[in-house]
Amino acid sequence: MTDKPEKFIDENGIRSDGRRANEIRDVKIEVGVLSRADGSCYLEFGKNKVMAAVYGPREVHPRHQQKSNRAIVRYKYNMASFSVEDRKRPGPDRRSIEVSKVSREALENEIFTEYFPKSAIDIFVEVLQADAGTRTAALNAASVALADAGIPMRSLVSACAVGKVDDTLVLDLNKNEDNYGQADVPIAMTPDGKITLLQMDGHLTPEEFKQGLEMAQEGCRQVYELQRKALIDYYSKKTEVVTEATTAEDVKKDAPEEPEDVTPVDVTEDTEETEKIDDTNEIGVTKETDDTKEPGDTEETEDTVKTGDVEELEDSGEEVPETGKNADETYGQMDESEEETSNE
Amino acid sequence: MNKDIVSIIQKDQLYNLMLKGKRADGRAFDETREIKIETGVIEKAEGSARVEIGDTKIIAGVKISPGTPFPDTPDVGVIITSLELIPLASPEFESGPPREKAVELARVTDRGIRESGAIDLKKMCIIEGEKVWMIFIDIHVLDDGGNIMDAAALGSIAALLTATIPAERYGLGEDAPLPIRDIPVSVTAVDIGGGIVFDPSLEEERVANTKLTVISNQEGAIAGMQKSGNGSLSPDQINHIVEVACKKAQDIREKFLEI
Numbered sequence: 001m002t003d004k005p006e007k008f009i010d011e012n013g014i015r016s017d018g019r020r021a022n023e024i025r026d027v028k029i030e031v032g033v034l035s036r037a038d039g040s041c042y043l044e045f046g047k048n049k050v051m052a053a054v055y056g057p058r059e060v061h062p063r064h065q066q067k068s069n070r071a072i073v074r075y076k077y078n079m080a081s082f083s084v085e086d087r088k089r090p091g092p093d094r095r096s097i098e099v100s101k102v103s104r105e106a107l108e109n110e111i112f113t114e115y116f117p118k119s120a121i122d123i124f125v126e127v128l129q130a131d132a133g134t135r136t137a138a139l140n141a142a143s144v145a146l147a148d149a150g151i152p153m154r155s156l157v158s159a160c161a162v163g164k165v166d167d168t169l170v171l172d173l174n175k176n177e178d179n180y181g182q183a184d185v186p187i188a189m190t191p192d193g194k195i196t197l198l199q200m201d202g203h204l205t206p207e208e209f210k211q212g213l214e215m216a217q218e219g220c221r222q223v224y225e226l227q228r229k230a231l232i233d234y235y236s237k238k239t240e241v242v243t244e245a246t247t248a249e250d251v252k253k254d255a256p257e258e259p260e261d262v263t264p265v266d267v268t269e270d271t272e273e274t275e276k277i278d279d280t281n282e283i284g285v286t287k288e289t290d291d292t293k294e295p296g297d298t299e300e301t302e303d304t305v306k307t308g309d310v311e312e313l314e315d316s317g318e319e320v321p322e323t324g325k326n327a328d329e330t331y332g333q334m335d336e337s338e339e340e341t342s343n344e
Numbered sequence: 345m346n347k348d349i350v351s352i353i354q355k356d357q358l359y360n361l362m363l364k365g366k367r368a369d370g371r372a373f374d375e376t377r378e379i380k381i382e383t384g385v386i387e388k389a390e391g392s393a394r395v396e397i398g399d400t401k402i403i404a405g406v407k408i409s410p411g412t413p414f415p416d417t418p419d420v421g422v423i424i425t426s427l428e429l430i431p432l433a434s435p436e437f438e439s440g441p442p443r444e445k446a447v448e449l450a451r452v453t454d455r456g457i458r459e460s461g462a463i464d465l466k467k468m469c470i471i472e473g474e475k476v477w478m479i480f481i482d483i484h485v486l487d488d489g490g491n492i493m494d495a496a497a498l499g500s501i502a503a504l505l506t507a508t509i510p511a512e513r514y515g516l517g518e519d520a521p522l523p524i525r526d527i528p529v530s531v532t533a534v535d536i537g538g539g540i541v542f543d544p545s546l547e548e549e550r551v552a553n554t555k556l557t558v559i560s561n562q563e564g565a566i567a568g569m570q571k572s573g574n575g576s577l578s579p580d581q582i583n584h585i586v587e588v589a590c591k592k593a594q595d596i597r598e599k600f601l602e603i
Contacts, residue, residue: 086416094447101444101572111551185569194576198556200569201459206586209566213579311414 004180008165015165017046017174024160024172024219029141029230031148039149043141054149057119071116074340075104077138079127098261099135106139106159106188106197112152121151132178133161136186139197144227148234148306153312156227157196159188160219162212164204169212171219185212322329355537355551362539369545375589376543378532381498381600383506391507391522397547399489404481404499406507408522410470410514411478421468421476425454427483427496432489436440452570453483453496455529456559460528460567462501467523468509470516477509479522490546493557497530502601527601528567529593532557533585540581542588556582558589562597566590 009015019025025046034040037053044050060066077100081090092100104123111121123146125138136159143157163173163181173181181200189195195213204212361368371377377398387394403410413422427450429437442450452462457463468477481503483496491566507522534552541548549555558569566586571577577585 094442094451097444099452101448102570105572105574109576189468190576193578195571195579195582196576198569198571198577198582201455203459203561203565203567206583206590208416208585209586213582217579247598 031234045137057116162216393502401432464523561601
């Protein structure tokens with residue numbers, strides 16, 4: 001661990017890592033990085049490296065946890081033992097239990113849990129490298145992973161911390177500022193300004209807090225734009241690839257042999273897509289859609305939907321519209337599961 | 345499931361009352377329930393306090409003994425706070441290791457004591473790197489009438505204020521009072537359908553989606569905060585809670601806790 005620096009901010013208002021007081025660290029977001037998870041996100045926030053995966057909606061184990069009127073949301077924040085300077089003992093400690101609780105509560109209200117009665121939405125976040133602000137980085141990744149999993153949400157959740165060093169408020173504390181600073185206030189917010197996570201420790205006057213809250217909100221807005229961009233980029237690229245595949249398919253159709261072999265370009269992408277559809281079928285989400293679809297149709301329908309969604313996303317500026325389609329589907333699911341219950 | 349349904353009905357009732365500017369027990373929105381603090385209730389403990397806020401009853405005990413400091417902080421004493429929601433206090437509590445609710449309450453209580461610098465931990469060092477005083481704050485909830493958070497924080501600082509370092513027992517000099525520098529006080533509010541009510545009763549706590557705890561120190565600055573529950577708050581609501589909480593904390597401090 002480095003020692004406390006004499007000054008956190010130099011005479012030009014520049015912090016030890018070259019940022020100004022109101023700047024966040026560099027953020028890198030990758031969507032859909034895990035093959036087995038329903039949704040995933042790898043995120044770097046400065047030197048923080050976190051990986052988030054979302055599974056579900058799926059069956060609840062243990063059963064007694066299930067709710068008849070909504071899905072339960074479970075959030076597991078876990079720090080890798082090698083993520084910090086002194087090896088962390090593996091497994092949950094009191095800190096990670098608390099972080100998991102407040103993070104779950106920060107996301108839960110933005111998820112349409114009422115669409116998935118008797119099921120569970122599991123969010124797992126691994127902190128691979130920790131460098132101050134892991135809970136906010138984890139939450140940002142989790143939020144993107146939820147969107148990637150197609151979980152219907154009211155909006156994304158974006159998180160950022162504000163703190164105080166040298167009696168000055170600064171956005172997004174780095175490790176030194178966190179260790180030796182005077183206050184740390186992690187905040188999570190929706191794009192429409194609802195605060196869903198707020199913690200604080202240290203020393204702040206109410207006036208400082210008020211100012212800090214505004215700074216943190218600005219930070220959250222910046223993070224939100226990055227999350228949104230990452231999702232749009234990922235899904236528009238996905239659409240392009242699939243479109244290419246379709247064109248190739250068309251070309252091949254003219255050729256005489258083997259019309260079956262139609263996915264020449266990006267096999268993995270397509271398989272992933274199909275797997276996802278299979279998953280949802282398992283829990284009965286798209287049963288209705290299934291009936292109306294011709295067997296061979298699946299891929300194409302999926303393509304059109306994706307394209308449409310991304311356009312909508314760009315045009316209307318709506319938060320996470322790709323979840324919107326799923327929301328419609330899930331209405332069907334809800335009815336079905338209710339029927340199932342009455343049959344039982 | 346039963347709890348959910350009752351809670352929905354109660355929610356309607358409390359919401360309708362809130363719209364009329366009322367609370368179920370007739371309090372004003374920012375009015376706290378009656379507080380009773382009794383210190384020195386456990387003679388075996390180095391410090392203790394029994395706190396009642398309305399129906400809520402907790403007992404906090406402080407034990408102090410020599411121990412090894414953490415390697416990264418060799419010259420300061422150690423605070424360890426735990427809180428147990430024992431099954432005696434509510435039909436909803438179960439035995440076993442603390443779950444997330446108890447962990448959160450303990451950690452927020454701890455945060456208030458630690459971050460306000462309430463205990464001068466430098467003075468709790470016996471031999472640097474080898475021996476420091478370890479301060480164990482243990483909070484037992486006896487009756488859950490809502491707002492355990494504020495009761496726990498109040499109990500722990502009240503117990504600390506009366507605590508003695510048992511130096512004689514360990515042959516380390518004379519007994520001395522614990523060096524207390526600040527008195528953090530926690531004030532909690534919940535959001536019921538847009539109305540902010542302070543010191544929530546059990547019913548209010550149960551129907552509210554969001555809870556915000558603000559712990560402030562003697563000079564009226566904030567030492568710790570925690571949003572709990574799966575709802576959200578607007579910045580205006582948060583600033584309102586902070587403002588009222590700091591003022592309330594001052595009242596409580598003057599009335600009950602002057603050094």
